Amino acid sequence: MAExxxxxxxxxxxxxxxxxxxxxxxxxxxxxxxxxxTLLATVVLGATLLLGAAGLLAVLDQRLTDNVERSARxxxxxxxxxxxxxxxxxxxxxxxxxxSLLQVLDPTGTVVASSSxxxxxxxxxxxxxxxxxxxxxxxxxxxxRFVVVSEPATVAQGRYVVLAARSVDPAEDSVEAVRNxxxxxxxxxxxxxxxxxxxxxGRALRPVEAIRAEAEAIGATAAGxxxxxxxSGDEVALLARTLNDMLDRLExxxxxxxxxxxxxxxxxxxxxxxxxxxxEVARSDPEGLDVDVLTAGVLAEDLRLQHLxxxxxxxxxxxxxxxxxxxxxxxxxxxxxxxRRTRAATPIEFDLTNVSGGQVxxxxxxxxxxxxxxxxxxxRHARSKVVVTLLRRAGRVILTVDDDGDGIAPQDRDAVxxxxxxxxxxxxxxxxxxxxxxxxxxxVVMAHGGTVAAGGSDxxxxxxxxxxPAHT
Numbered sequence: 001m002a003e004x005x006x007x008x009x010x011x012x013x014x015x016x017x018x019x020x021x022x023x024x025x026x027x028x029x030x031x032x033x034x035x036x037x038t039l040l041a042t043v044v045l046g047a048t049l050l051l052g053a054a055g056l057l058a059v060l061d062q063r064l065t066d067n068v069e070r071s072a073r074x075x076x077x078x079x080x081x082x083x084x085x086x087x088x089x090x091x092x093x094x095x096x097x098x099x100s101l102l103q104v105l106d107p108t109g110t111v112v113a114s115s116s117x118x119x120x121x122x123x124x125x126x127x128x129x130x131x132x133x134x135x136x137x138x139x140x141x142x143x144x145r146f147v148v149v150s151e152p153a154t155v156a157q158g159r160y161v162v163l164a165a166r167s168v169d170p171a172e173d174s175v176e177a178v179r180n181x182x183x184x185x186x187x188x189x190x191x192x193x194x195x196x197x198x199x200x201x202g203r204a205l206r207p208v209e210a211i212r213a214e215a216e217a218i219g220a221t222a223a224g225x226x227x228x229x230x231x232s233g234d235e236v237a238l239l240a241r242t243l244n245d246m247l248d249r250l251e252x253x254x255x256x257x258x259x260x261x262x263x264x265x266x267x268x269x270x271x272x273x274x275x276x277x278x279x280e281v282a283r284s285d286p287e288g289l290d291v292d293v294l295t296a297g298v299l300a301e302d303l304r305l306q307h308l309x310x311x312x313x314x315x316x317x318x319x320x321x322x323x324x325x326x327x328x329x330x331x332x333x334x335x336x337x338x339x340r341r342t343r344a345a346t347p348i349e350f351d352l353t354n355v356s357g358g359q360v361x362x363x364x365x366x367x368x369x370x371x372x373x374x375x376x377x378x379x380r381h382a383r384s385k386v387v388v389t390l391l392r393r394a395g396r397v398i399l400t401v402d403d404d405g406d407g408i409a410p411q412d413r414d415a416v417x418x419x420x421x422x423x424x425x426x427x428x429x430x431x432x433x434x435x436x437x438x439x440x441x442x443x444v445v446m447a448h449g450g451t452v453a454a455g456g457s458d459x460x461x462x463x464x465x466x467x468x469p470a471h472t
Contacts, residue, residue: 033201033205034198034201034202034205037197037201038194038197038198038201041193041194041197042190042193042194042197045189045190045193046186046190049186049189049190050186053179053182053186056178056182057175057178057179057182060174060175060178061171061172061175064168064171064172064174064175065134065147065168065171067171068147068166068167068168068170068171069132069147069149069166071166072100072147072148072149072164072165072166073132073149073151073164075100075102075164075166076102076149076150076151076162076163076164077151077162079102079104079151079153079162079164080151080152080153080160080162081153083104083153083155083160083162084153084154084155086155089104089112089113099144099166099167099169099170100115100164100165100166100167101114101115101117101118101124101138101140101146101163101164101165102114102115102118102162102163102164102165103115103118103123103124103162103163104153104160104161104162104163105123105160105161105162105163106157106158106160107157107158107159107160109123111123112160117140118139118140121139123163124138124139124140124148124163124165125138125148125163125165127148127149127150127163128150129150129151129152129159129161130150130151130152131149131150132147132148132149133147133148134146134147134148134168135148138165140165141167144167144168144169145167145168145169145172146165146166146167146168147165147166147168148163148164148165149163149164149165150162150163150164151164204236207228207230207232207236207237207240208236208239210227210228211227211228211236211239211240211243214226214227214228215227215243218247224251226244226247227240227243227244227247228240229241229244256419259419259420268305268308268309271301271302271304271305271308272305274297274301275297275298275301275302275305278294278297278298278301279294279298282294308436311436311437311440312436314366314369314440315419315436315439315440315443318366318440318443318444318447319443324363326361326362326363327361327362327363327364328359328360328361328471329359329360329361329362329363329364329367329471330357330358330359331358331359331360331367331371331390331397331399331468332355332356332357332358332390334367334368334371335352335355335371335375335388335390335399336352336355337368338368338371338372338375339352339375339388341372342375342376342379346379348379348382348384348385348386349384349385349386350385350386350387350388351385351386351387351388352388354387354388354389354390354391355388355389355390356390356391356392357392358390358391358392358397358398358399358470359397359470359471360397360448360468360469360470360471361448361469361471362448362468363444363448366444366447366448367444367448369440369441369444370440370441370444370445370466371399373437373438373440373441374399374401374441374464374466375388375401376437377401377437377438377464378401378402378403378405378461378462378464379403381403381405381406381461381462382403382404382405382461383404383405383461384404385403385404385459386401386402386403386404387400387401387402387403387459388400388401388402389401389402392470395469395470395472396467396468396469396470397467397468397469397470398465398466398467399465399466399468400463400464400465400466401463401464402457402458402459402461402462402463403457403459403461403462403463404457404459404460404461405460405461405462406461407456407457407460407461407462408454408456408462410456413453413454413455414454416438416454417438417439417441417442417452417454418439419435419436419439420435420436420439438454438464441464441466445466445468448468448469449468449469450466450467450468450469451466451467452464452465452466452467453465
């Protein structure tokens with residue numbers, strides 16, 4: 001059996017090998033993007049160039065052949081015009097005795113005149129008048145291909161036929177020269193594009209690799225690190241900026257979660273410790289036990305614990321985004337209900353004269369929690385009076401709760417909505433709250449598409465204004 005230290009070293013070595021293999025696979029995948037991009041660009045360009053070259057050569061060959069045919073037909077036409085004008089036919093000259101020829105046939109098909117390079121030879125081709133044919137193997141040059149045309153020349157003796165032929169080898173030589181040039185140029189161009197694509201892709205992906213490496217290094221112990229943002233201002237820079245924004249939000253959420261867990265643990269510990277203390281005191285002195293005091297204390301702490309757990313569960317549901325189907329809710333009914341409940345438990349005066357109808361679309365239980373927490377908060381901090389106003393204006397429902405307490409300092413008016421907020425004012429939680437009521441108000445209102453703000457009241461205390469979209 002291996003010793004613990006040896007086993008630990010083996011496990012660590014295995015972990016290092018796994019991490020190294022993972023990084024290597026990631027690098028291979030990263031490089032494969034570069035390879036695939038280069039191969040794709042090379043294949044597409046190569047195929048395009050080959051198709052273009054084939055089309056170019058075909059068009060060039062056709063154009064040059066047409067030019068040769070046109071030249072031969074023009075020559076035949078000139079000779080036919082001379083014959084019709086009565087010019088002597090004893091001898092005809094070709095432009096180039098190596099690449100062209102002329103023959104004049106009388107109405108019987110006998111050669112009566114020809115260029116010197118086919119002098120004394122029979123007709124080179126039996127060709128209908130006005131037609132064209134490309135042939136090889138003429139006696140003039142058996143290894144060459146010629147375009148042969150025939151043109152008529154009508155005179156008093158009958159119709160003569162002029163045969164003119166021109167070699168297409170110069171045209172084919174030109175096409176071959178272009179083909180050889182493309183044979184060299186296309187591979188060079190493809191290689192240049194492949195090299196450029198490889199270099200540009202690698203340069204473009206270099207910031208991505210830096211982002212990946214930094215993201216891999218970021219962990220729970222290095223949450224403050226951020227991926228590098230290139231100064232290029234392109235999509236990669238935008239990606240890095242988005243990742244950093246996401247990391248900022250994740251870090252803030254993680255910090256809030258840690259604070260939330262810490263504060264929740266502290267808040268839960270207090271009623272549990274109180275209940276335990278009451279039970280231990282009763283247990284240590286059973287003779288002097290006052291059952292009413294014990295049960296009242298335990299019940300009070302149990303209710304406090306229950307309210308705290310209910311609020312924590314509500315916030316957890318809001319954080320998870322779990323929502324029940326929305327229904328039409330009359331806020332004025334909730335205001336009257338919660339004010340009646342609070343009025344029965346406190347001597348505070350409630351002014352509800354400015355509460356009018358206001359209907360919103362949402363979750364009834366969550367909206368009731370909003371109204372309850374605002375009224376309880378106002379009643380807890382008011383000296384003698386709370387004024388609740390509810391009105392509808394421009395498609396919005398505005399709920400305002402004022403008290404005549406000590407108010408909230410301007411610098412604390414945003415902080416009061418934080419979970420387990422602790423303020424150095426009379427609104428600290430030693431007055432009965434546990435620091436979640438206003439946080440629930442903010443989260444529920446935001447989940448319903450509204451806003452909530454704290455400010456100073458005309459009564460001298462604090463005012464809370466909730467703005468929700470009205471249900472039409």
